[in-house]
Amino acid sequence: MAEAHNEPSDKLYLTIAGSLAVLTGVSYIGDLMDLPRGALICLVLAVAVVKATLVATFFMHLKVDWTKVKIMIIPAILLACVLVFALLPDITLAMREKPGKKPPAEKSKSAQAAVKTQ
Protein backbone atom coordinates (compact mmCIF):
# COMPACT_ATOMS: atom_id res chain seq x y z
CA MET A 1 0.00 0.00 0.00
CA ALA A 2 2.84 2.36 0.92
CA GLU A 3 4.42 1.86 -2.50
CA ALA A 4 1.12 2.69 -4.19
CA HIS A 5 1.28 6.20 -2.69
CA ASN A 6 4.99 6.66 -3.60
CA GLU A 7 5.69 7.96 -0.12
CA PRO A 8 9.20 7.94 1.41
CA SER A 9 10.09 5.22 3.91
CA ASP A 10 9.80 5.73 7.69
CA LYS A 11 13.61 5.52 7.88
CA LEU A 12 13.95 8.47 5.50
CA TYR A 13 11.40 10.45 7.55
CA LEU A 14 13.49 9.88 10.68
CA THR A 15 16.70 10.86 8.84
CA ILE A 16 15.09 14.11 7.70
CA ALA A 17 13.86 14.77 11.27
CA GLY A 18 17.41 14.27 12.56
CA SER A 19 18.74 16.71 9.94
CA LEU A 20 16.13 19.29 10.96
CA ALA A 21 17.11 18.93 14.63
CA VAL A 22 20.82 19.34 13.76
CA LEU A 23 20.05 22.44 11.66
CA THR A 24 18.06 23.94 14.56
CA GLY A 25 21.13 23.29 16.73
CA VAL A 26 23.36 25.07 14.18
CA SER A 27 21.15 28.20 14.36
CA TYR A 28 21.07 28.04 18.16
CA ILE A 29 24.87 27.68 18.48
CA GLY A 30 25.39 30.45 15.89
CA ASP A 31 23.25 32.73 18.07
CA LEU A 32 25.27 31.84 21.19
CA MET A 33 28.59 32.47 19.41
CA ASP A 34 28.03 36.24 19.16
CA LEU A 35 28.66 36.27 15.42
CA PRO A 36 28.66 39.64 13.59
CA ARG A 37 25.04 40.68 12.99
CA GLY A 38 25.24 40.35 9.19
CA ALA A 39 26.77 36.86 9.44
CA LEU A 40 24.15 35.77 12.00
CA ILE A 41 21.27 36.97 9.77
CA CYS A 42 22.73 35.13 6.75
CA LEU A 43 23.31 31.95 8.79
CA VAL A 44 19.89 31.69 10.46
CA LEU A 45 17.97 32.62 7.30
CA ALA A 46 19.95 30.12 5.20
CA VAL A 47 19.29 27.41 7.79
CA ALA A 48 15.57 28.34 7.84
CA VAL A 49 15.36 28.07 4.02
CA VAL A 50 17.09 24.66 4.05
CA LYS A 51 14.79 23.40 6.85
CA ALA A 52 11.65 24.63 5.08
CA THR A 53 12.82 23.01 1.82
CA LEU A 54 13.40 19.68 3.57
CA VAL A 55 9.94 19.77 5.19
CA ALA A 56 8.24 20.71 1.91
CA THR A 57 10.18 18.19 -0.21
CA PHE A 58 9.90 15.11 1.99
CA PHE A 59 7.13 15.64 4.58
CA MET A 60 4.75 17.50 2.25
CA HIS A 61 5.64 15.06 -0.56
CA LEU A 62 6.55 17.82 -3.02
CA LYS A 63 9.32 15.55 -4.30
CA VAL A 64 6.51 13.54 -5.91
CA ASP A 65 3.75 16.19 -6.24
CA TRP A 66 5.80 19.24 -7.33
CA THR A 67 4.96 18.96 -11.03
CA LYS A 68 1.26 18.65 -10.18
CA VAL A 69 0.93 21.60 -7.79
CA LYS A 70 3.75 23.98 -8.78
CA ILE A 71 1.27 26.12 -10.70
CA MET A 72 -0.30 27.09 -7.37
CA ILE A 73 2.85 27.40 -5.27
CA ILE A 74 5.18 29.37 -7.57
CA PRO A 75 2.84 32.38 -8.08
CA ALA A 76 2.12 32.56 -4.33
CA ILE A 77 5.83 32.57 -3.44
CA LEU A 78 6.65 35.09 -6.20
CA LEU A 79 3.86 37.46 -5.08
CA ALA A 80 4.97 37.04 -1.47
CA CYS A 81 8.51 38.10 -2.47
CA VAL A 82 7.10 41.06 -4.43
CA LEU A 83 5.28 42.12 -1.25
CA VAL A 84 8.57 42.31 0.67
CA PHE A 85 10.42 44.17 -2.11
CA ALA A 86 7.50 46.61 -2.50
CA LEU A 87 7.99 47.63 1.14
CA LEU A 88 11.78 48.05 0.88
CA PRO A 89 11.58 51.78 -0.11
CA ASP A 90 9.81 52.44 3.23
CA ILE A 91 12.75 50.86 5.07
CA THR A 92 15.30 52.89 3.09
CA LEU A 93 13.45 56.19 3.71
CA ALA A 94 13.23 55.50 7.44
CA MET A 95 16.92 54.54 7.69
CA ARG A 96 17.90 57.91 6.20
CA GLU A 97 16.18 59.57 9.17
CA LYS A 98 18.03 57.77 11.95
CA PRO A 99 18.27 59.84 15.17
CA GLY A 100 21.62 61.59 15.56
CA LYS A 101 22.16 61.83 11.82
CA LYS A 102 21.90 65.36 10.51
CA PRO A 103 19.42 65.85 7.68
CA PRO A 104 21.00 66.99 4.40
CA ALA A 105 19.29 70.43 4.64
CA GLU A 106 20.99 71.24 7.98
CA LYS A 107 24.34 70.21 6.62
CA SER A 108 23.99 72.57 3.68
CA LYS A 109 23.03 75.47 6.03
CA SER A 110 26.11 74.95 8.19
CA ALA A 111 28.21 74.72 5.07
CA GLN A 112 26.73 78.02 3.88
CA ALA A 113 27.53 79.65 7.28
CA ALA A 114 31.11 78.43 7.05
CA VAL A 115 31.42 79.98 3.62
CA LYS A 116 30.03 83.35 4.91
CA THR A 117 32.51 83.54 7.82
CA GLN A 118 35.39 82.98 5.43
Add this chain to the structure above:
Amino acid sequence: MAHAHAHAAEEHYEMGLPVSNAKLAMWLFLATEIMFFMGLIASYIALRFGRADWPTPDDVGLNVSIGALNTVVLIVSSVTVVLALSATARGDRNQQALYLAITAALGLTFMVIKAFEYHAKYEHGLVQIVNGWPVLQPTHEIAGGGLWPSLYFTLTGFHGLHVIGGVVMLVMLLIQSMSGRLGPDKYERVELIGLYWHFVDVVWIFLFPMLYMIG
Protein backbone atom coordinates in the same frame (compact mmCIF):
# COMPACT_ATOMS: atom_id res chain seq x y z
CA MET B 1 -4.71 1.87 -36.61
CA ALA B 2 -5.55 5.57 -36.99
CA HIS B 3 -8.45 5.05 -34.66
CA ALA B 4 -6.14 3.47 -32.07
CA HIS B 5 -3.75 6.48 -32.23
CA ALA B 6 -6.65 8.90 -31.84
CA HIS B 7 -7.89 6.94 -28.83
CA ALA B 8 -4.41 6.99 -27.21
CA ALA B 9 -4.13 10.77 -27.73
CA GLU B 10 -7.59 11.22 -26.24
CA GLU B 11 -6.52 9.31 -23.13
CA HIS B 12 -3.26 11.25 -22.77
CA TYR B 13 -4.83 14.70 -22.39
CA GLU B 14 -6.99 15.57 -19.43
CA MET B 15 -8.66 18.72 -18.11
CA GLY B 16 -7.30 20.40 -14.98
CA LEU B 17 -4.45 19.44 -12.69
CA PRO B 18 -3.66 15.76 -12.14
CA VAL B 19 -4.62 15.94 -8.45
CA SER B 20 -7.84 15.24 -6.59
CA ASN B 21 -10.27 18.09 -5.87
CA ALA B 22 -9.52 17.83 -2.15
CA LYS B 23 -5.75 18.13 -2.63
CA LEU B 24 -6.24 20.99 -5.11
CA ALA B 25 -8.38 22.83 -2.54
CA MET B 26 -5.83 22.27 0.23
CA TRP B 27 -2.93 23.56 -1.89
CA LEU B 28 -4.97 26.60 -2.96
CA PHE B 29 -5.74 27.26 0.71
CA LEU B 30 -2.04 26.92 1.57
CA ALA B 31 -1.19 29.35 -1.26
CA THR B 32 -3.48 31.95 0.39
CA GLU B 33 -1.85 31.15 3.74
CA ILE B 34 1.60 31.82 2.23
CA MET B 35 0.35 35.28 1.21
CA PHE B 36 -1.27 35.87 4.62
CA PHE B 37 1.84 35.10 6.65
CA MET B 38 4.14 36.81 4.15
CA GLY B 39 2.03 39.98 4.58
CA LEU B 40 2.65 39.83 8.33
CA ILE B 41 6.35 39.03 7.90
CA ALA B 42 6.79 41.84 5.34
CA SER B 43 5.16 44.27 7.79
CA TYR B 44 7.58 43.09 10.47
CA ILE B 45 10.59 43.59 8.16
CA ALA B 46 9.46 47.09 7.13
CA LEU B 47 8.70 48.21 10.69
CA ARG B 48 11.76 46.55 12.28
CA PHE B 49 14.44 47.58 9.80
CA GLY B 50 12.90 51.02 9.34
CA ARG B 51 13.72 51.86 12.96
CA ALA B 52 17.07 52.70 14.47
CA ASP B 53 15.95 51.93 18.05
CA TRP B 54 14.82 48.42 18.89
CA PRO B 55 14.66 46.53 22.20
CA THR B 56 17.32 43.93 23.02
CA PRO B 57 16.17 40.36 23.87
CA ASP B 58 16.79 41.18 27.57
CA ASP B 59 14.54 44.27 27.35
CA VAL B 60 11.59 42.09 26.32
CA GLY B 61 12.46 38.88 28.18
CA LEU B 62 13.02 36.75 25.07
CA ASN B 63 14.52 33.30 25.70
CA VAL B 64 16.12 31.72 22.61
CA SER B 65 16.31 28.32 24.35
CA ILE B 66 12.51 28.22 24.78
CA GLY B 67 12.03 29.19 21.12
CA ALA B 68 14.45 26.43 20.04
CA LEU B 69 12.62 23.92 22.26
CA ASN B 70 9.33 24.84 20.60
CA THR B 71 10.97 24.41 17.17
CA VAL B 72 12.07 20.88 18.10
CA VAL B 73 8.54 20.12 19.41
CA LEU B 74 7.03 21.11 16.04
CA ILE B 75 9.70 19.19 14.06
CA VAL B 76 8.98 16.01 16.05
CA SER B 77 5.23 16.54 15.53
CA SER B 78 5.84 16.80 11.77
CA VAL B 79 7.58 13.42 11.88
CA THR B 80 4.82 11.75 13.91
CA VAL B 81 2.14 12.99 11.50
CA VAL B 82 3.97 11.46 8.50
CA LEU B 83 4.42 8.24 10.50
CA ALA B 84 0.64 8.28 11.12
CA LEU B 85 0.22 8.62 7.34
CA SER B 86 2.49 5.60 6.76
CA ALA B 87 0.49 3.63 9.34
CA THR B 88 -2.73 4.62 7.51
CA ALA B 89 -1.32 3.32 4.22
CA ARG B 90 -0.38 0.03 5.93
CA GLY B 91 -3.79 -0.21 7.61
CA ASP B 92 -2.11 -0.35 11.03
CA ARG B 93 -4.78 1.33 13.18
CA ASN B 94 -2.92 1.00 16.51
CA GLN B 95 0.14 2.86 15.21
CA GLN B 96 -2.08 5.33 13.38
CA ALA B 97 -3.94 6.26 16.58
CA LEU B 98 -0.68 6.35 18.58
CA TYR B 99 1.07 8.73 16.18
CA LEU B 100 -1.99 10.95 15.80
CA ALA B 101 -2.28 11.18 19.61
CA ILE B 102 1.43 12.05 19.93
CA THR B 103 1.11 14.73 17.21
CA ALA B 104 -1.91 16.35 18.90
CA ALA B 105 -0.12 16.18 22.28
CA LEU B 106 2.96 17.87 20.79
CA GLY B 107 0.75 20.61 19.32
CA LEU B 108 -0.71 21.19 22.78
CA THR B 109 2.81 21.15 24.28
CA PHE B 110 3.79 23.90 21.84
CA MET B 111 0.81 26.00 22.97
CA VAL B 112 1.50 25.38 26.68
CA ILE B 113 5.12 26.55 26.22
CA LYS B 114 3.80 29.55 24.27
CA ALA B 115 1.34 30.32 27.10
CA PHE B 116 4.24 30.37 29.60
CA GLU B 117 6.10 32.73 27.27
CA TYR B 118 3.07 35.03 27.01
CA HIS B 119 2.74 35.05 30.79
CA ALA B 120 6.45 35.94 31.07
CA LYS B 121 5.86 38.90 28.73
CA TYR B 122 2.99 40.06 30.97
CA GLU B 123 5.25 39.71 34.05
CA HIS B 124 7.91 41.65 32.16
CA GLY B 125 5.49 44.56 31.77
CA LEU B 126 5.03 44.35 27.99
CA VAL B 127 1.25 43.95 28.25
CA GLN B 128 -1.19 45.85 30.42
CA ILE B 129 -4.68 44.78 31.40
CA VAL B 130 -7.06 47.72 31.03
CA ASN B 131 -10.74 47.16 31.91
CA GLY B 132 -10.18 43.43 31.61
CA TRP B 133 -8.66 43.66 28.12
CA PRO B 134 -4.99 43.20 27.23
CA VAL B 135 -3.36 46.33 25.81
CA LEU B 136 -0.05 45.93 23.95
CA GLN B 137 1.63 48.91 25.60
CA PRO B 138 4.65 48.40 27.87
CA THR B 139 4.39 49.62 31.45
CA HIS B 140 7.96 50.95 31.25
CA GLU B 141 10.10 52.68 28.66
CA ILE B 142 11.52 50.34 25.99
CA ALA B 143 13.00 51.12 22.60
CA GLY B 144 10.28 51.30 19.96
CA GLY B 145 7.47 51.68 22.55
CA GLY B 146 4.56 49.34 21.87
CA LEU B 147 5.82 48.30 18.44
CA TRP B 148 7.73 45.18 19.54
CA PRO B 149 4.86 43.74 21.65
CA SER B 150 2.38 44.46 18.82
CA LEU B 151 4.50 42.66 16.22
CA TYR B 152 5.44 39.76 18.52
CA PHE B 153 1.90 39.03 19.66
CA THR B 154 0.39 39.48 16.19
CA LEU B 155 2.86 37.11 14.50
CA THR B 156 2.95 34.45 17.23
CA GLY B 157 -0.77 34.89 17.97
CA PHE B 158 -1.89 34.14 14.41
CA HIS B 159 0.56 31.23 14.26
CA GLY B 160 -0.80 29.94 17.58
CA LEU B 161 -4.37 30.11 16.24
CA HIS B 162 -3.25 27.96 13.30
CA VAL B 163 -1.66 25.46 15.72
CA ILE B 164 -4.93 25.28 17.71
CA GLY B 165 -6.86 24.71 14.46
CA GLY B 166 -4.43 21.92 13.55
CA VAL B 167 -4.80 20.27 16.97
CA VAL B 168 -8.61 20.31 16.62
CA MET B 169 -8.33 18.58 13.22
CA LEU B 170 -5.84 16.04 14.59
CA VAL B 171 -8.15 15.22 17.51
CA MET B 172 -11.01 14.69 15.03
CA LEU B 173 -8.78 12.29 13.07
CA LEU B 174 -7.83 10.53 16.32
CA ILE B 175 -11.49 10.01 17.23
CA GLN B 176 -12.16 8.58 13.75
CA SER B 177 -9.09 6.35 14.07
CA MET B 178 -10.11 5.02 17.49
CA SER B 179 -13.62 4.28 16.25
CA GLY B 180 -12.21 2.35 13.28
CA ARG B 181 -13.38 4.83 10.64
CA LEU B 182 -9.94 5.81 9.32
CA GLY B 183 -8.86 2.91 7.15
CA PRO B 184 -6.45 2.96 4.19
CA ASP B 185 -9.30 4.30 2.01
CA LYS B 186 -9.14 7.54 4.06
CA TYR B 187 -5.43 8.00 3.28
CA GLU B 188 -6.00 11.35 1.60
CA ARG B 189 -7.82 12.77 4.63
CA VAL B 190 -4.77 12.13 6.82
CA GLU B 191 -2.44 13.41 4.09
CA LEU B 192 -4.29 16.74 3.69
CA ILE B 193 -4.41 17.48 7.43
CA GLY B 194 -0.74 16.50 7.51
CA LEU B 195 -0.04 19.04 4.74
CA TYR B 196 -1.67 21.77 6.83
CA TRP B 197 0.31 20.70 9.90
CA HIS B 198 3.62 20.80 8.00
CA PHE B 199 2.77 24.27 6.71
CA VAL B 200 2.28 25.46 10.31
CA ASP B 201 5.72 23.96 11.04
CA VAL B 202 7.28 25.80 8.06
CA VAL B 203 5.85 29.14 9.25
CA TRP B 204 7.43 28.62 12.69
CA ILE B 205 10.74 27.67 11.05
CA PHE B 206 10.88 31.28 9.75
CA LEU B 207 9.29 33.02 12.77
CA PHE B 208 11.76 31.50 15.25
CA PRO B 209 15.01 32.99 13.84
CA MET B 210 13.26 36.21 12.85
CA LEU B 211 11.84 37.00 16.30
CA TYR B 212 14.32 35.31 18.64
CA MET B 213 17.67 35.65 16.88
CA ILE B 214 17.62 38.49 14.35
CA GLY B 215 15.36 40.53 16.67
